[in-house]
Amino acid sequence: MTAELVETYRGAVYPWHCDHMDHMNVMWYVGKFDEATWNFFCMFGLTPGFLRSQSRGMAAVEQRIAYRRELRAGDTVAVRSGAIEVRDKAIRFVHEMRNAETREVSAVTLLTGVFIDTAARKACALPERVADRARGFLVACDLPWQDQASSVNV
Secondary structure (H helix, E strand, C coil), X not given: CCCCCEEEEEEECCHHHECCCCCECHHHHHHHHHHHHHHHXXXXXXXXXXXXXXXXXXXXXXXXXXXXXXXXCCCEEXXXXXXXXXXXXXXXXXXXXXXXXXXXXXXXXXXXXXXXXXXXXXXXXXXXXXXXXXXXXXXXCCCCCCCCCCCCCC
């Protein structure tokens, strides 16, 4: 059985998020997705306190984004997230950003994060309890990249 996407971020588009095309600039999509990422990681135990106390971290090694609909100043957004794959040292996951008013999908991103030893600066195995909890967020969803294997081997 697969889980449903879970809400990991809510926010708004401010005028300073918009570029000369009068829509939210791509750097802000990435920023909002990043905030959703840290909320998502906390849900399965990768909290700031845990990462600091264990000298561990997460490194983003791959990200793909599909932009679907523009967001403009004043729009409110919601991001929902789910795990696609949980491996020994890495997690592939998806974020779906929607206009909270219209419910239209604005953007979808697929990311690969690698669990690292911050002192050695190399990948290490996810704690079993974290991996097990992350598997509880596994989702089945249609993505533009679903048929392509990740180019990152960890």
